[in-house]
Amino acid sequence: MLTLRPDCGMLRELKHEWGLPARSRGRSRETIMRVLRSVRLAGLAWAAMLPVWLAGCPSxxxxxxxxxVSYDFGKxxxxxxxxxxxxxxxxxVTFTVKPDVPWMYCTPSTATSTGPADKRVITVAVTRQGLAAGTYQGxxxxxxPGVAPVQVTVSLYSDGAQGVTGSDLNVAGLTYAYSAPYLLDFTFSLHDRFKQPVIxxxxxFKVSCRENNAPIVADESPPRFAKASSKQANCFLVLDYSASMASIAANGDLNEDGISDAIQTMESGARTVFLPALSADARVGxxxxxxxxxxxxxxxxTADKDFxxxxxxxxxxxxxxxxxxxxRCWDAVYSAVEEFTPENQNDEIRDVVFLSDGFDTSSFHTKEEAVEIAxxxxxxxxxxxxxxxxxxxxxxxxxxxxxxxxxxAANAVQLETAFRQIVNDFDAxxxxxxxxxxRSDVKFLPSFYLTIANRTASYESPYPYVVADYVSDELRGRLRTVPSKSNNRTTIFLxxxxxxxxxxxxxxxxExxxxxxVQKVEAPDGGLCASWTQSIEHDGVLPGVWVVLESPAPGLTDTQLPFAAFGxxxxxxxxxxxxxxxDPFQVLYVDNSFYTGGQAFSIDGWTNTPPGS
Structure with missing residues (x-):
């Protein structure tokens, strides 16, 4: 049997002439007929003529x-x-990238490159959902067309337990932080099977936490499950005002004010959709x-959204x-990310919302450098x-x-929609x-299950928690101040x-x-003491005041602050x-004198010396 390559130019030519009227088919048909007669008469004749016939088929x-040419996704x-x-x-060259296994996909799947300097980035994503324990390769x-194909080998390991237990709830974008005293933090998004946010x-939610697959004793150490915004939310907007955005010819000017519709929609989406959706203590730059x-x-x-x-x-x-x-989009992104200091990462949610077409012409920093510092x-x-x-x-x-x-966001309408999607994703x-x-010198793999409306997701961390690395006094609570300033006011969150x-x-x-x-932060903004009473006491001797927050039922566990809470x-x-x-404060002191179990708070940056001493 003879098999010819479908990309061979000669084969296409012969097929074309075979379909023409007899008087127009020319010598190509005659050649084929001689070949076929030779096949019938002797296989040797066919073998002798084959190289001649295929001589015009290019490689x-x-x-x-x-x-x-290969990559391992690991665990x-x-x-x-x-x-x-x-x-x-x-x-x-216009090329297509196609995976051969269902657990792998890539974007974009088709792209065009005009030369060695025009490198196209392909994002490959994998899912371990439904994969039994073992190593997989794809x-x-x-x-x-007309080009030799290239293959890239991809492998991963599945332990058979990672990912979701049901197809309707997914843990996505998870980050973790282990810290003292004996704390484990996981921050993530929840999506449904269509990758839409689950809010x-x-x-x-029903929450179950495990250590080496054994449930924790929730009565003694209840898990704290909260909106991510309960941590200090900080976000920089990075907005593109370059020529491609400012062009009225490309983007229109519906109200004829000399500002393109793209820029006006970008500003409107940021001001009227994004900012109002953030919590009161969320800071934006x-x-x-x-x-x-x-x-x-x-x-x-600053937390002043109007400003x-x-x-x-x-x-x-x-x-x-x-x-x-x-x-200079990468320089702008790098500058925004650099505003976040290495300190307090565990207590903050840090975001950059970045609008651009992604084509950078003049940055000193590369996108790789921006990703690295982020x-x-x-x-x-x-x-x-x-x-x-x-x-x-x-x-x-x-x-x-x-x-x-x-x-x-191909146009102004989709641009506003993108801001709304970001708001929903933040809320999820x-x-x-x-x-x-x-407390012993052991290590374990943490995992958790989340259930809502009969949908369950689970996650098992591949990173062991080594107890000895996070030993500290669990009776020492930690407080910090977070400043916010605008053009005519200053706000400090404790x-x-x-x-x-x-x-x-x-x-x-x-003082x-x-x-x-001063006011307590209310429940819609994640206030820890929202249900407590607040009072102000004048010292009588010192010039400052005492701010007192107290549970309405001090003896009831349900009205006390949750153990290991944050907010x-x-x-x-x-x-x-x-x-x-x-510093707006001359003195900031927390009174620990009435705790009887050895508990004590400190405020970062303050020695907590009693006032007047």
């Missing part, structure tokens, strides 16, 4: 190059990026980029107009790819490598914490990073040269802008 061109990795490009053998085949109140100079910081992190909205509204007139030019500092990047032809692969790569997400993020009761057991009262002495008001407690508002290097 496929080696035109595809790849950055990797837990879910996504990976590699590059594909035209090695220069052809002017342009292949990505990269093909193009619910924490009290609606803004960077913009539009020309060859350094990206501009429009405002620092941020007004600063965004002023960007065009104060920073951009009349010059919209090149893109991973080091625990920052998720949420990328909105704007326009009809965004650099989707690059934006997806940056988002996936930082546990963020990518949102395409949760944090689970528990304190292990183990929040708990860790609450020790049996806390039914908090008493603080506060400041500035007038202020905001008090909000101090000063109706003046206080210089950054000036």
């Amino acid at each position: 496929p061109t080696d035109a595809i190059a790849v950055s990797n 837990s990795q879910q996504s990976w990026n590699f590059e594909v490009w035209n090695n220069g053998a052809l002017n342009s 292949r990505l085949t990269i093909t193009a 619910g109140e924490p009290a609606q 803004v960077y913009e980029f539009h020309r060859e100079t350094e990206p501009e910081k429009v405002c620092e992190l 941020v909205a007004n600063r965004i509204k002023a960007i065009w007139s104060q920073f951009v107009h009349p010059y919209s030019g090149i893109s 991973r080091e500092r625990g920052v998720r990047i949420y990328a909105i790819g704007y326009g009809n032809n965004p650099n989707t692969g690059v934006l997806q790569s940056v988002a996936s490598q930082t546990n963020g997400a990518f949102y395409p 993020r949760y944090t689970l914490r528990w304190a292990t009761l183990k 929040r708990a990073s860790y609450v020790c057991r049996y806390i039914w009262k908090l008493r603080f002495y506060v 400041s040269p500035y007038a202020f008001t 905001p407690i008090l909000r101090f508002d000063f109706n003046t802008l206080i210089d950054e290097d000036v």
Whole structure:
């Protein structure tokens, strides 16, 4: 039997002539008839003529190059990026990437490269859902017409227990933090089978935590399951005002005010959709980029959402107009991420919401550097790819490598929709914490199950918790202050990073040269003491005041602060802008004298010396 390659040009020519009228078929048909007669007469004659017939069939061109020919996802990795490009053998190569196993998929699946400098990023994702324990291998085949195919071998390990136990609830984008005293924190999103956010109140979920697959003693160390925003939420918006966004010819100007519809929709989505959805203590800052100079910081992190909205509204007139030019998007993202310090990562949710087409022309920093510092500092990047032809692969790569997400927005309408999707995704993020009761020199693999409306998801960490690494005094609670400043006011949030057991009262002495008001943070914003009473006591001798928070039923466990809890407690508002290097408080002290079990709180940055001593 003879098999001919379908990409052989000669075969296509012969098939074409065979279908023509007899008088038009020419010598190609005659040649075939002689071959067929030879086949009937003698196999040797066919063998002799075959090389002559195929002499005009060219070999496929080696035109595809790849950055990797193999990759191992190991036990837990879910996504990976590699590059594909035209090695220069052809002017342009349009290729397709196709996996041969159902547990692997890639985006984009088709792309075009014009040469060695035009490298296309392919994001490969895998799922271990439904895979029994063992090692699995698959292949990505990269093909193009008339071009020799290239294969990339991919492998992973499944322990048979990771991922979801049902197809309707999925744990996604999980990060973990182990810390003293004996704490385990997991922050993640919940999605359904269609990758849509699953939003619910924490009290609606049934939570089961395990150590080496043995359930923890929840009566003695109840898990703390909360919205991720119960941690200190900090987010920078990075907005694109470069020429591609400012172009009225490309993006329209419906109200004819000289500002493109793309820029107006970007600003409107940020001001009217994104900002109002955040919790009261969530802080937002803004960077913009539009020309060859350094990206501009429009405002620092602040909880004053009205101030941020007004600063965004002023960007065009104060920073951009009349010059919209090149893109330094990676420099802008890097600058925003660099604002987050290495400290307090366990107590914060850190995000960058980044809008761009993903084509950078003039940055000094690379996208790899932006991803690296984001991973080091625990920052998720949420990328909105704007326009009809965004650099989707690059934006997806940056988002996936930082546990963020990518949102395409081809036009102004979809741009507003992308902001709404981000709001929903933020609302579907949760944090689970528990304190292990183990004290011996052991290690274990933590895992957990979450159930809501008969849908269950589970996660087993591949990273062992070594108890000896996180020994500390569990009777020492930790508090910290978080500043927020705008153009005419200063706000200080007092929040708990860790609450020790049996806390039914908090008493603080506060002394400041500035007038202020103080109020407890309410329940909708995750306030730990929202159900407690608040009172103000004047000292009588010292110039400051005592702020007292007390449980309505001190003897009842249900009204005490949950063990190992975290979240905001008090909000101090000063109706003046206080210089950054000036502390609004002269004295900030927490009274531990009435605790009888040895419990004691400290406030980061303060010695907790009794006032007047």
